Each structure stands twice: as C-alpha cells, then as structure tokens.
Amino acid sequence: MLKEKREHPKEKARLHPRNRHRERYDFRKLTDTCPALLPFVRLNVYNDESIDFSDPEAVMMLNRALLMHFYNIGSWDIPEGYLCPPIPGRADYIHHMADLLCSKNFGVIPTGPGIRCLDIGVGANCIYPMIGTLEYGWSFIGSETDPVAIVSAEKIVAANPVLAGKIEIRLQDQPNDIFFGILQKEEVIDLAICNPPFHASLAEAQSGTLRKLNNLNPGRTTVPVRNFGGQGSELWCKGGEERFVKDMVRQSKFFAETCFWFSALISKQSHLKPVYETLDKLEATGIKTIPVGQGTKSGRIVAWTFLDRERQQAWANERWKGK
Numbered sequence: 001m002l003k004e005k006r007e008h009p010k011e012k013a014r015l016h017p018r019n020r021h022r023e024r025y026d027f028r029k030l031t032d033t034c035p036a037l038l039p040f041v042r043l044n045v046y047n048d049e050s051i052d053f054s055d056p057e058a059v060m061m062l063n064r065a066l067l068m069h070f071y072n073i074g075s076w077d078i079p080e081g082y083l084c085p086p087i088p089g090r091a092d093y094i095h096h097m098a099d100l101l102c103s104k105n106f107g108v109i110p111t112g113p114g115i116r117c118l119d120i121g122v123g124a125n126c127i128y129p130m131i132g133t134l135e136y137g138w139s140f141i142g143s144e145t146d147p148v149a150i151v152s153a154e155k156i157v158a159a160n161p162v163l164a165g166k167i168e169i170r171l172q173d174q175p176n177d178i179f180f181g182i183l184q185k186e187e188v189i190d191l192a193i194c195n196p197p198f199h200a201s202l203a204e205a206q207s208g209t210l211r212k213l214n215n216l217n218p219g220r221t222t223v224p225v226r227n228f229g230g231q232g233s234e235l236w237c238k239g240g241e242e243r244f245v246k247d248m249v250r251q252s253k254f255f256a257e258t259c260f261w262f263s264a265l266i267s268k269q270s271h272l273k274p275v276y277e278t279l280d281k282l283e284a285t286g287i288k289t290i291p292v293g294q295g296t297k298s299g300r301i302v303a304w305t306f307l308d309r310e311r312q313q314a315w316a317n318e319r320w321k322g323k
Helices: 027-033 035-040 056-071 087-103 127-136 149-158 202-216 240-255 269-281 309-320
Strands: 116-120 138-142 167-172 191-196 258-267 284-296 297-305
Touching: 027 035, 027 056, 056 127, 056 191, 087 191, 087 258, 087 284, 087 297, 116 127, 127 138, 127 167, 127 202, 138 149, 138 269, 149 167, 149 269, 202 240, 240 258, 240 269, 240 297, 258 269, 269 284
Parallel strands: 116 138, 116 191, 138 167, 191 258
Antiparallel strands: 258 297, 284 297
16 A cells, blocks of 8 residues: 655755765666666655665665666675675765864875775675775775685675775684784774674574564564675674774774774664773773764764874874875
C-alpha cells in the first residue's frame, strides 16, 4: 500500500558541505553510469525510487554505482560477507579530516601525495583510502589483520589506474598491535584514521544486526544477515569500541613525534569520557571532537595530537606549506 508521498529536503544537511552525497540519490543518473544497478531499483512505499537496503546484494551494487559515478572507480568488488560500508559517511570522515589539517595550515587544505595517511583496518573495501586519494590526492597506508581483506584491497588498487602508486596495503600479523608492525621506524604520517570494531562480542554484533534489519523491515527478519556485511574482526573485538580506542590512544603515544593527528570514529556517546580520561592521562596537547551523522544516526570523530604548538607550526611549515 502506497503512503502519502513525503517532501524530502534537497540536501542531507548533516553531511559535510563538500560531501558529494548531500543530495538524495539520483537513481536515473546512477543507473546510467552503472546499468547493473537497475534491477535493484524499485519504488518504495512513498513512491520514491530506492533500493531494498536490507538486501546485501542491492547495497553492494549501490556502492559500486556511487564509486563509479562520483569517483571514477571502474572496478570495485569485495568477497562475500565482508563489510560493505555506506559511502556518504566514509566520505564525511575524510572531509572532516581535511578540515582538521586545514586548521593548522593557514586555512589551506594540504593536498597531494606528500600528505601521508594511515587507515587502521582498511578492510576488503578500501573505501577510506580511495576517497582520500581521489578527493585530495593524499597517499595512504592501509593496515589490516585479515589476509583475505588484504588481497581484496590490493586487487581494488591494482584494478584502478587512478589509484596507482597512492595506496599501499600492509598486513598486521600481531592483532593486539595497532601501529607497531605497520609503521616503519621514523616513518612520518600526517594523519591516522580508524573506524574501530563497535561490538564487544559476536552475540552483541548479531543482536545489533537484527535490530537494524527490523528497523528497515519491521517484523520480517529473524536471521541476522548483514545488509552491509562484515567479518568478525570488522564488527567486534574484546572490550568493543571503548577498549579498542583506549588501546589506540595508549599505543599512539609511542608515535607522538611521527604522526600529527590521530583519530577514531566513536559511535557511542558513553565511550567519550573514558577516551578523554586516557588522553588526559597521556598528556595529549590537542583534542578535537567532531560531530558526524546522517539521518537519525549520530556519531563523532575524536582526534588528538601530542605535538606542542611550536612543533605543530614547524610540521605545517616543513610538510604542508604551499600544498
């Protein structure tokens, strides 16, 4: 049964102003770019063109179309069951990090391959490095503990000439380490980003998946098939998001002089206080909390640095000035 057609805002105002996905999806343009999306497009109960967001195959094809249409990514695929993240939110993180660099670079966003970034847990999808490379020309190191995800990310990079020489994927063979074993001695990076595993157990991850699917299709779902996919290490770890980010903060202290900004996406408001306490204990010199969100979903990026003002200025002068 069709419902009364809704009036939609022209833009998704909560997304970053430079985000290419602020407008509603134009499925006619997307299917022109990626005809394989067409079979998944249908009219929803409001008589609007959409896809079934509870269908993993439809979500995968939408991502492929978005990457082709907006970023000139001609070949993108991930193994079955791996995380297929919503691209607008991933793009938002990158744009906010560009603003963070800009704030310490005389109001100019540093661009080009000389700006080096680390994506902690790049995943099989390689989304963050692709967007950062294609929007700002940055170069990326993507770390990953899963060999299957490593192979997938490397295939994506190799299949797209626009990414050539700009993204390097590195295997982390010690799951408890975040920076050690990935960054070489004295290797300098400007920015570290991370979307940490949210849940503390497999059961918690499955419960969360069921809630999300039943929000999309009330009462229809009893089996936790993940519409956006995700392997165990992508979705949960011991202690969940809070412990992971606190561990990341502690380990980042050892790289205080070779990375300007560290950052992590934090989904749950209650995790902020223990993260702030850890940052204060380790004497972070700068902490930024950046609200992010889309629709009814809210989160925040927490970014921190251990560089004092003099070192920050020297870093910008030496690495970013004029870029």
